[in-house]
Amino acid sequence: MNRAVILARRPQAIPQSEHFALEERPMPVPADGQIWVRNHYLSVEPAMRGWLSDASNYSDPIHVGDVMRAFAVGEVVESRHGDFAPGDRVMGLFGWQEHAAVDPSAILLRVPDTDLPLSLYLGILGLNGVTAYFGLLDICAPRPGETVLVSTAAGSVGSCVGQIAAISGCRTVGLAGGPEKRRQCLDEFGYDAAIDYRGEPDLDAAIARACPDGVDIYFDNIAGPISDAVLRHLRLHARIAVCGTASIASWDPWPQGARPERHLLVKRATMRGFLTFDYADRFDEAVAQLSAWLREGRLHYREDILEGLGEAPGAIARLYSGQNQGKLLIRLPAAKD
Amino acid sequence: MNRAVILARRPQAIPQSEHFALEERPMPVPADGQIWVRNHYLSVEPAMRGWLSDASNYSDPIHVGDVMRAFAVGEVVESRHGDFAPGDRVMGLFGWQEHAAVDPSAILLRVPDTDLPLSLYLGILGLNGVTAYFGLLDICAPRPGETVLVSTAAGSVGSCVGQIAAISGCRTVGLAGGPEKRRQCLDEFGYDAAIDYRGEPDLDAAIARACPDGVDIYFDNIAGPISDAVLRHLRLHARIAVCGTASIASWDPWPQGARPERHLLVKRATMRGFLTFDYADRFDEAVAQLSAWLREGRLHYREDILEGLGEAPGAIARLYSGQNQGKLLIRLPAAKD
Structure with missing residues (x-):
């Protein structure tokens, strides 16, 4: 049976x-x-x-x-x-x-x-890694020296995004819930800085400290009030990849939040949703590159x-x-x- | 003096x-x-x-x-x-x-x-026309047959966007406040359809009627609840140009609205703010093209x-x-x- x-x-x-x-x-x-x-x-x-x-x-x-x-x-x-x-x-x-x-x-x-x-x-060699690969490299086009902020930064997609961003020469900052996940960001996944959003009394101040030049790229897996806070720290020509909305428990009734339009306008920023399956004909490319980085010990x-x-x-x-x-x-x- | x-x-x-x-x-x-x-x-x-x-x-x-x-x-x-x-x-x-x-x-x-x-x-040969030109052609990249929805559609930027979209082979739909502006959209600026959002008891139904295949491009001059309604009608791979936020009277306190993340994710859509001055080194190109269309009688x-x-x-x-x-x-x- x-x-x-x-x-x-x-x-x-x-x-x-x-x-x-x-x-x-x-x-x-x-x-x-x-x-x-x-x-x-x-x-x-x-x-x-x-x-x-x-x-x-x-x-x-x-x-x-x-x-x-x-x-x-x-x-x-x-x-x-x-x-x-x-x-x-x-x-x-x-x-x-x-x-x-x-x-x-x-x-x-x-x-x-x-x-x-x-x-x-x-x-990391399946949809999580492939999502991180295309979501960061294709949707956000990181350039060396830029600051990349990742939500659910110790998660299976987020941790891979942070490491690919570091390989791309970016400064990486993780947002994670709880001191243990924050520790993993710093000790296991090599983020330059990490914020425990549950333990921070003032999230805006914590983002400003961790990203003194602002956020060039926000890889968002959560949406909700934490992401609203990130949008207040965008840098000119910032890119936001909308990968998931994990913090939203239900879309019925449709949740309200801080309007993003003014941030997008003032910072000439781009917010873009993507679906990994749209890259199905390029999965092999991503898996080959991720496998190479794994064998080189550059991905954890x-x-x-x-x-x-x-x-x-x-x-x-x-x-x-x-x-x-x-x-x-x-x-x-x-x-x- | x-x-x-x-x-x-x-x-x-x-x-x-x-x-x-x-x-x-x-x-x-x-x-x-x-x-x-x-x-x-x-x-x-x-x-x-x-x-x-x-x-x-x-x-x-x-x-x-x-x-x-x-x-x-x-x-x-x-x-x-x-x-x-x-x-x-x-x-x-x-x-x-x-x-x-x-x-x-x-x-x-x-x-x-x-x-x-x-x-x-x-x-139309100054910042309004140049804003319409780059905001539509560069930010939204219209393709023939796509549906382009424009807010403040009879306004000095919006009316130009609608006409450039029509010149680009798109189906054009205008959103305007009041029957007189709706009439201008249809009679003076050549929109294929127009919605008077003030006179519509059910804006969602009106957008669905005017855009039966959904909205490929939304050129947004207003933000706010009317734009929230448009986002419910996006088509796959839609592009939203955030050009202005005219419907928002004040950003202090910061206004709340329907969260856009799920629309962007499900429709793999892009929402992008832009500033015309970022195109300053290409103004001459836009003015030359807009002047040519004016002389040909294709822009009103x-x-x-x-x-x-x-x-x-x-x-x-x-x-x-x-x-x-x-x-x-x-x-x-x-x-x-």
């Missing part, structure tokens, strides 16, 4: 374990043109909240009774498609389940190398690995409460074969 | 006539390197509110007792600078006064042609000309109340010589 996590009822805000159920289903049978993948690691990520919403979004909502949509890495068991063969290692939308029979369009990446851990292709990462499918239902809430220490993954029995 | 309008006391919101005073001052004497200009037309524009504020801005605040900063067109009376000669016609920051002795840095444009009315160099404009310096103090409030019908100018006696 194939064990799977299905959506039991639709959450209105942060998904909790009671919104899911663990089910045993018949083993999937690949149709002609499909690939049967056995999953080794499953991903848990903030975007899942959006996928579970029935509001307008960039992806179709998941229906009650469906297997929870998720990225996973695994190994091809059987292939009825000419491009894939048993033993190939692949990353894609294989769902929170042990086995999946998928169309080739569900496969986002063929794992190119065997010298790096498979789990990394769900993190953290993983937080939970054991077994039973941990999946409660994992999204864990992410939003900030309990995780690094990229949150679920390891399945196949990973230990 | 030189008659001048000076700032008598600093306004907190929209400047009114009581914030200014009319004074007679000695005729200016050009120092070595300076140019003496006799003004023909003075400009009145929304940016003046910002210049009069003592809040952080892209220009120094005007001090109480100073001549009111203003663009003007006039003629060189006497030149103590090698680049200018008596009789040259020039546009620049000459102030709300009859005569000015200025450094060459105050001159923004040398009027190139004599076949077009001098007053146009304060409007409206001027609202008040007679005499005494009209200047009340003119900014007139602009913000929407009483003006076209680019608001003050004609001085020199214009009738």
Whole structure:
């Protein structure tokens, strides 16, 4: 039997374990043109909240009774498609389940190398790293000497952004919640400065101290009042990459905040949303560069690995409460074969 | 004597006539390197509110007792600078006064042609037209078939944006306040559709009707709740040029509004502020192209000309109340010589 996590009822805000159920289903049978993948690691990520919403979004909502949509890495068991063969290692939308029979369009990446851990292709060599790579280099075009501020700076995307910014010759400043994440920014991810926004009585003063020349680039994963504060410190021709809105618990009713228009006008600044999938035809370029930096010891990462499918239902809430220490993954029995 | 309008006391919101005073001052004497200009037309524009504020801005605040900063067109009376000669016609920051002795840095444009009315160099061939030209073509990069929505669509910048968008092959939709401005959009400035936002009981429905495929480009002169509504109708990869914030009466306290981040993210949209002066080294290119379109009859404009310096103090409030019908100018006696 194939064990799977299905959506039991639709959450209105942060998904909790009671919104899911663990089910045993018949083993999937690949149709002609499909690939049967056995999953080794499953991903848990903030975007899942959006996928579970029935509001307008960039992806179709998941229906009650469906297997929870998720990225996973695994190994091809059987292939009825000419491009894939048993033993190939692949990353894609294989769902929170042990086995999946998928169309080739569900496969986002063929794992190119065997010298790096498979789990990394769900993190720093997967969508997190690729998001950091294109979001910083393409959307923000950093120049040496510029100041780059990153929110959720110790997170799996943010920590990679900070390190690519440093490789690009920028001064890097991290915004993170709590003294432990601030310490990780400084000690593990090499930020030049870091701010614990929970512990700061005056966030404006802290940003001004950490960014005495202002903020050239703001890589924003959170939105909300903390980002409003950052906008008060933009430098002329600043670029803001809108990558996520993690601090906003619900968009219904639509939240209000400080209007950005005057900052954008006075500082001739640009605020731009982006979606990593728009760069799908350039993923290989990003993974190759990130792999090279990893092998050179210039990129560091953290993983937080939970054991077994039973941990999946409660994992999204864990992410939003900030309990995780690094990229949150679920390891399945196949990973230990 | 030189008659001048000076700032008598600093306004907190929209400047009114009581914030200014009319004074007679000695005729200016050009120092070595300076140019003496006799003004023909003075400009009145929304940016003046910002210049009069003592809040952080892209220009120094005007001090109480100073001549009111203003663009003007006039003629060189006497030149103590090698680049200018008596009789040259020039546009620049000459102030709300009859005569000015200025450094060459105050001159923004040398009027190139004599076949077009001098007053146009304060409007469609001046900063309004140049703002429309770079704000639309450079910031928004319109492509044929795209839908361009313009706020203050019948205004001196907006009407030019709409017409350049049409010349670029776009479908154009104007947002304007009141039935008369809506009529101007359709009958005088050639918009494909126009919305009177004051008369619409359901602005969202009106935007959806006027832009059935969504909004590719929003050229925003106003900010505020009307712009918040436009953001709900963005199309994928939309571009928003933040040109002005005319609907916001005061930025102290900082106004709140609907957060834009989710729209920008889901639609992979870009919101960008710009300042026309950043294009100073390309003004000649814009004026040449705008002049050519004017001569071909492809650009239409409206001027609202008040007679005499005494009209200047009340003119900014007139602009913000929407009483003006076209680019608001003050004609001085020199214009009738």
